[in-house]
Amino acid sequence: AKTHTITLLPGDGIGDEIMDATVKVLEAVASRFDLSLAMTSALMGGAAIDATGEPLPAATLDQCRASDAVLLACIGGYKWDDLPRATRPETGLLALRKQLGLFANLRPAKSFAQLEGASSLKDEVVNGVDLMVVRELTGGVYFGTPKGIDTDPSTGARVGYSNMIYHDYEVQRIARVAMDIAMKRNKAVVSVDKANVLEVSQLWREEVIKVAADYPEVDLSHMYVDNAAMQLVRWPKQFDVMVTGNLFGDVLSDCASMLVGSLGMLPSASLGDGSGPGVFEPVHGSAPDIAGQDKANPVACVLSAAMMLRYALAETDAADAVEAAVEAVLNAGWRTGDIMSDGKTLVGCKRMGELLVEAV
Amino acid sequence: AKTHTITLLPGDGIGDEIMDATVKVLEAVASRFDLSLAMTSALMGGAAIDATGEPLPAATLDQCRASDAVLLACIGGYKWDDLPRATRPETGLLALRKQLGLFANLRPAKSFAQLEGASSLKDEVVNGVDLMVVRELTGGVYFGTPKGIDTDPSTGARVGYSNMIYHDYEVQRIARVAMDIAMKRNKAVVSVDKANVLEVSQLWREEVIKVAADYPEVDLSHMYVDNAAMQLVRWPKQFDVMVTGNLFGDVLSDCASMLVGSLGMLPSASLGDGSGPGVFEPVHGSAPDIAGQDKANPVACVLSAAMMLRYALAETDAADAVEAAVEAVLNAGWRTGDIMSDGKTLVGCKRMGELLVEAV
Ligand SMILES: CC(C)[C@H](C(=O)O)[C@@H](O)C(=O)O
Ligand SMILES: CC(C)[C@H](C(=O)O)[C@@H](O)C(=O)O
Numbered sequence: 001a002k003t004h005t006i007t008l009l010p011g012d013g014i015g016d017e018i019m020d021a022t023v024k025v026l027e028a029v030a031s032r033f034d035l036s037l038a039m040t041s042a043l044m045g046g047a048a049i050d051a052t053g054e055p056l057p058a059a060t061l062d063q064c065r066a067s068d069a070v071l072l073a074c075i076g077g078y079k080w081d082d083l084p085r086a087t088r089p090e091t092g093l094l095a096l097r098k099q100l101g102l103f104a105n106l107r108p109a110k111s112f113a114q115l116e117g118a119s120s121l122k123d124e125v126v127n128g129v130d131l132m133v134v135r136e137l138t139g140g141v142y143f144g145t146p147k148g149i150d151t152d153p154s155t156g157a158r159v160g161y162s163n164m165i166y167h168d169y170e171v172q173r174i175a176r177v178a179m180d181i182a183m184k185r186n187k188a189v190v191s192v193d194k195a196n197v198l199e200v201s202q203l204w205r206e207e208v209i210k211v212a213a214d215y216p217e218v219d220l221s222h223m224y225v226d227n228a229a230m231q232l233v234r235w236p237k238q239f240d241v242m243v244t245g246n247l248f249g250d251v252l253s254d255c256a257s258m259l260v261g262s263l264g265m266l267p268s269a270s271l272g273d274g275s276g277p278g279v280f281e282p283v284h285g286s287a288p289d290i291a292g293q294d295k296a297n298p299v300a301c302v303l304s305a306a307m308m309l310r311y312a313l314a315e316t317d318a319a320d321a322v323e324a325a326v327e328a329v330l331n332a333g334w335r336t337g338d339i340m341s342d343g344k345t346l347v348g349c350k351r352m353g354e355l356l357v358e359a360v
Numbered sequence: 361a362k363t364h365t366i367t368l369l370p371g372d373g374i375g376d377e378i379m380d381a382t383v384k385v386l387e388a389v390a391s392r393f394d395l396s397l398a399m400t401s402a403l404m405g406g407a408a409i410d411a412t413g414e415p416l417p418a419a420t421l422d423q424c425r426a427s428d429a430v431l432l433a434c435i436g437g438y439k440w441d442d443l444p445r446a447t448r449p450e451t452g453l454l455a456l457r458k459q460l461g462l463f464a465n466l467r468p469a470k471s472f473a474q475l476e477g478a479s480s481l482k483d484e485v486v487n488g489v490d491l492m493v494v495r496e497l498t499g500g501v502y503f504g505t506p507k508g509i510d511t512d513p514s515t516g517a518r519v520g521y522s523n524m525i526y527h528d529y530e531v532q533r534i535a536r537v538a539m540d541i542a543m544k545r546n547k548a549v550v551s552v553d554k555a556n557v558l559e560v561s562q563l564w565r566e567e568v569i570k571v572a573a574d575y576p577e578v579d580l581s582h583m584y585v586d587n588a589a590m591q592l593v594r595w596p597k598q599f600d601v602m603v604t605g606n607l608f609g610d611v612l613s614d615c616a617s618m619l620v621g622s623l624g625m626l627p628s629a630s631l632g633d634g635s636g637p638g639v640f641e642p643v644h645g646s647a648p649d650i651a652g653q654d655k656a657n658p659v660a661c662v663l664s665a666a667m668m669l670r671y672a673l674a675e676t677d678a679a680d681a682v683e684a685a686v687e688a689v690l691n692a693g694w695r696t697g698d699i700m701s702d703g704k705t706l707v708g709c710k711r712m713g714e715l716l717v718e719a720v
Contacts, residue, residue, distance in 0.1 A: 230615060
C-alpha cells in the first residue's frame with residue numbers, strides 16, 4: 001500500500017493529550033485496513049513560539065508542504081496573549097491557512113442521538129440536525145488590505161481599519177465547493193451575506209448566483225448574516241449547506257456548534273485546490289484551564305482524523321470505521337466531562353482514546 | 361404640561377397596524393398621566409420611495425430633527441429589494457441613523473416569565489435572562505470608506521470591498537454609554553471584538569480599556585465575537601451588558617432575540633449625544649407576508665414607545681405604566697400568533713392594542 005505521510009501539529013494546551021489519543025486511533029485503523037501511515041510531529045503555535053520565537057517556523061511549513069495531510073490539534077493560550085500580533089499563536093494558524101492556500105473550511109454540525117439533552121437548545125429543535133458550514137478561509141477581512149492602526153502625530157488621535165474585500169474568483173471557487181458538497185447532500189445551499197448594507201457582500205451574492213447557474217439541481221437561497229444567526233438558533237433543521245465569508249463563517253460555525261451540545265465533538269477540514277495538503281482540526285480551542293489533567297474530549301480531533309482519511313487520503317473504509325467507533329463508544333455510554341449526563345460513565349481523555357481504539 | 365413632539369414613521373409591511381395600536385396606547389397613557397403628546401406621521405422606507413422616489417425624503421428628516429423623539433415601526437419588503445442600493449428602504453434607515461448622529465443602539469433582551477416555552481432554547485437556559493446589547497450604530501464597516509465594487513476594464517475581473525474602521529472617539533463614546541448603563545444594572549460589561557485577527561478590533565479593545573479606567577466599579581471583560589455568539593446560546597445568563605461594533609452588534613442582537621422567544625417582543629432605542637432626537641423602533645422587520653392581515657404582534661413597537669417615554673421624554677411613570685400593561689395583558693393569557701401556546705387566547709394586532717389600552 002502507498003504510504004500516506006501525515007504531519008501532526010499537537011500545538012498547545014490540551015493538544016498533546018487529544019493528539020496522543022488520536023494517533024493511537026489512527027494506528028489501530030491503519031493496522032485493521034493495512035494502511036501505511038507515516039506520522040511525524042512538528043512545532044506550531046505557542047509551543048513553536050517558546051522553542052523558536054515564531055508561531056509557524058519555516059521547518060514546520062516545509063514539512064507540512066511535503067505531507068499528504070496535516071492534522072492539527074489546537075493552539076493558543078493566555079501565556080501568549082500579550083505578545084505582539086506577529087508572534088502570536090493565531091498568527092501562525094492564519095499563516096498556515098494562507099501559505100497552504102486552504103480557502104475552503106468545512107465545518108459539519110451533526111447532532112448525535114446519543115447526546116440528546118446535551119445542547120442548550122430543546123431536543124426537538126436540534127435532533128436530526130445535519131448541516132455543513134462552508135467558510136471561505138483565506139480572504140475577506142481576515143487578510144484584506146489596507147489594514148492597520150494609525151496615530152495622528154499632532155493630535156494623538158487613533159484610527160484602526162481592516163478591509164473586508166473579496167475578489168470574484170475567491171467567491172466563485174468557494175461557491176463551487178459548496179455546490180459540489182450540496183450535490184452529495186440535500187442539494188440546498190444558503191449563501192450568507194450582508195448585501196443590504198455592504199458592497200463586498202453585494203459582489204459576493206452576485207458571484208454566487210453566477211456559479212449556481214452551473215448547478216441547476218441545487219436550490220440556492222440567500223440570507224442576511226443577522227437573520228442567519230437567528231435562524232440557526234430558531235430552527236436549524238432548515239439548513240443543509242451554508243456558504244459564507246471568512247468572518248461570518250467564523251461566527252456562524254461557532255454558533256452552530258452549540259446545536260451539537262459540545263465543541264468537543266466537532267471536526268473541521270480546511271482544503272485548497274488539491275495541489276497541496278489539507279489541514280484537519282477540531283473546531284475547539286486549546287482549553288488551557290484543563291490542559292494536562294486528562295479531562296479533554298479527544299472526539300473532535302479523532303473525527304478530524306476521520307475527515308482527513310476521507311477527504312485527503314481517500315481511505316473511505318478507514319474513515320467510516322473511525323466514525324463508527326465514535327458512535328459505538330457513545331452508544332456504550334462512555335462520556336468525557338463536557339458531554340457527561342445522568343446514567344453515563346465518566347472517563348478521561350486517555351481512557352476515551354483506548355475505548356475508541358478497542359472499538360476500531 | 362410641556363408638549364412632547366413625536367414623529368411617527370409607520371414605514372412598510374405591518375408598520376401601519378403596529379403603529380396604530382401603539383399610538384392608541386400612547387394616547388391612553390397620555391390621558392392617564394396628563395401628558396401632552398403631539399404626534400405627526402411622516403413617510404419613510406418603501407412607502408416614501410413609492411411616494412417620492414427616496415427612502416428618506418428631506419421633509420421627513422427635517423420633521424424628525426424638529427421633534428423630541430422619533431418612533432419608527434419597520435421598513436422594507438420584497439417589492440423594493442431589487443432597486444439600486446441608493447434607493448432601497450434600508451439605505452433610508454442607515455441615513456436616518458447617520459444624519460441624526462444615533463451612535464448608540466440599545467437592544468435589551470429580557471425574557472418574559474409569561475412566555476416560558478416560547479424560545480427554542482431550554483427554559484432553564486433562558487428564564488431570567490436580562491441582558492442589554494449596546495451596539496455602535498454610525499461607524500464600522502457599515503459606513504467605512506473606501507468601499508465599492510470595481511471592475512478591471514481589460515479583464516472584467518471584479519472586486520468588492522467595505523472598510524471596517526473605527527476612530528478612537530467613536531469607540532470611547534459608545535464604551536461610555538455601555539459603562540453608564542452597566543452602572544445602573546449589574547456593573548458588568550463584556551466588550552466583543554475579534555482582536556486576535558483584526559487591527560480595527562485591537563484599537564477597539566484598547567480604547568474600551570481606557571474608558572473603563574473611569575469606571576472602577578464596572579467589571580470589564582473581553583470576548584471574541586465567535587465565542588460571544590456561542591456563549592449567548594450556551595449560557596446567556598452570564599451577560600449583563602455587551603458592547604460591540606455595528607456589524608457584530610447586528611448579528612449578536614438578532615441571536616440574542618431568540619432567547620426571548622419572538623422578535624415580536626423586542627424594542628430598541630437609538631440615541632445620539634442628546635442634542636437631537638432619538639429613534640425608537642422594534643428589532644423586527646416589516647413581515648410583508650403577514651402585512652394587512654391583523655396578525656402582527658404590536659408589543660415590540662409598544663415597548664419601543666415605552667423606551668421613548670423613558671429615555672427621550674423622561675416620562676418614567678408613563679413608561680412604567682406601558683410596560684406594566686404589557687405584563688398584565690400577557691398575564692391574562694392574551695397572545696398574538698407568534699407567541700401563542702396551549703391554553704392561551706389568540707388575538708389579532710388590533711385587539712392586542714385594545715387590550716393594552718384597557719390595561720393602561
Ligand atoms: C483562532 C482564530 C484566529 C480562528 C479564526 O478566527 O479563524 C478560530 O476562531 C477559528 O475559527 O479557527
Ligand atoms: C435593515 C438593516 C440595514 C439593519 C441593520 O443591519 O442595521 C437591521 O438589520 C437592523 O439591525 O436594524
